[in-house]
Amino acid sequence: MTTYALDATALGMRYRRGWGLRDCEFQLPTGRISALIGPNGAGKSTLMRLATGLLRPTTGSIRVLGEEPGRHGTHRKLAFLAQDKPLYRGFTVAEMLRAGAVLNPSWDDEYAWRLVREADVPPQAKVGTLSGGQRTRVALAIALGRRPEVVLLDEPLADLDPLAREDVMRTLMAEVADSGMTVVLSSHVIADLDGVCDHLLLLAGGRVRLQGDVEDLLAQHRVLIGSRELVMPDGVVEARTTERQATVIARTGPVPGWEADEPSLEELAMAYLRSARAVAA
Amino acid sequence: MIEFRIDRRSGVATYQQLVDQTKHALRLGLLRPGDQLPTAKQVVAATAINPNTVLKAYRELEREGLVEGKRGMGTFVSASLAQPDAGELREQLTDWVRRARADGLDREYVEALFKAELDAHY
Known part of the structure; x- marks a missing residue:
């Protein structure tokens, strides 16, 4: 053990x-x-x-x-x-x-x-x-x-x-x-x-929102940018939209139609912190 | 001995920066077979990064056959990445670039041409 x-x-x-x-x-x-x-x-x-x-x-x-x-x-x-x-x-x-x-x-x-x-x-x-x-x-x-x-x-x-x-x-x-x-x-x-x-x-x-190996966590998430008409991927942590564009941080691999990047530690952490605050509010 | 420089804003993973800088020094002949790399403690005492990151970079270099860890002694360069002498090729390139400029090609176009040729042959 x-x-x-x-x-x-x-x-x-x-x-x-x-x-x-x-x-x-x-x-x-x-x-x-x-x-x-x-x-x-x-x-x-x-x-x-x-x-x-x-x-x-x-x-x-x-x-x-x-x-x-x-x-x-x-x-x-x-x-x-x-x-x-x-x-x-x-x-x-x-x-x-x-x-x-x-x-x-x-x-x-x-x-x-x-x-x-x-x-x-x-x-x-x-x-x-x-x-x-x-x-x-x-x-x-x-x-x-x-x-x-x-x-x-x-x-x-x-x-x-x-x-x-x-x-x-x-x-x-x-x-x-x-x-x-x-x-x-x-x-x-x-x-x-x-x-x-x-x-x-x-x-x-007061709750654990995310834990694990930093490199694994970064590799498991994507910052996705695309048209807001696109179907949202699974595992959305946070989604922001303007008139035409959507910016999404999700726990997912590459998704067709979206431009995808690995997030930085700060982007990832901020997305989780903001989404926790949004739920609490 | 090589000294690493970490750019935290570059978006390149820290261990990758260590790998890249070591290879760069090997290519330029600044590091040669038999040279010792700094210990993890020396690297982190200078850069304040995680010692596990240094060990990971050294493992990667070892996997590529470029360095060798010797128990209790440190990590040593075991291969060279130095390139064959490119003197003549470089002279030809200088002539070519001069002609391109004299013919009125702008810099962006020359860069694009050069990149297309690189992509076609490498």
Whole structure:
């Protein structure tokens, strides 16, 4: 039996205001870099918190490397970097790393320090005085210092300038090349993840709308352009029409009469997000 | 050593860009048999792409018999794509293009002619 990095069955999370996630089924194979895409409030952070065990599901289950997060807390081989990158602002970088060492049984001190040195962050600097990019690099060093097999990063690039984004992604990808760890990156900026992710999990309104290998998904869909008189193909995700022309994104192969192209990741994701919104409205 | 350049807006799959750039360097003789390709870690540390993509591109080049992966050592060029010397042909082409221009053929027409001949013979 295959062990997945993440494996959700009928996963649901109900808050007082309503369902944050509902009936989610998905599998993330190990060794992949997965994009967790969805608008704000789609359930991305809820999903990550369920995987860490910080939240308990209302229905169903989520397994991390085959195990449900239980009373022992977060899976030993899972690391999670929350969106607000929780670091103690009054601590120095060196003190933050010492805290990481004390709190994590599988801590690799040499490795964490190497990541901090490569980021050119002064060890005696107070965390509160660091730039956004430096703070992210320190938080990443602490997350990776656990030597995780699965790392969940919630909007790691939000509030970083383009150079810092590039630095963070280069560091992360180099570490993935060494360790082969599974990565889940959430973002609402799809362009940030194009070319980086080989797996996609698209959430909208608390449900999984699309999942799978990025290349397979792109190959299974077509952007079709043709006369609006033409018969619509099967598997339409989204169709837009003007007086004469129709532009359709569909899960289909080539269709006679239509001009067909493979969509880009952004086109595909946007079509699914718009169609989910249209259904909700 | 070859340095890859990734154009995220080109619409060409990232692994295909790596394959194409390697072949281009082979054709121009910038890469020769025995040369080492950068490791996946070196490529992603420079370009921030997915390491699986680099491995996929190298597998493709290996399938085409152009490179060879050596366990624990890296990936090495094993074949050449360098072309035979085209000096004389190029001189003839230069003469031909000069005449076409002198005869008043416009650039688009010459390009179309050239492309039609390429399509007919390649």
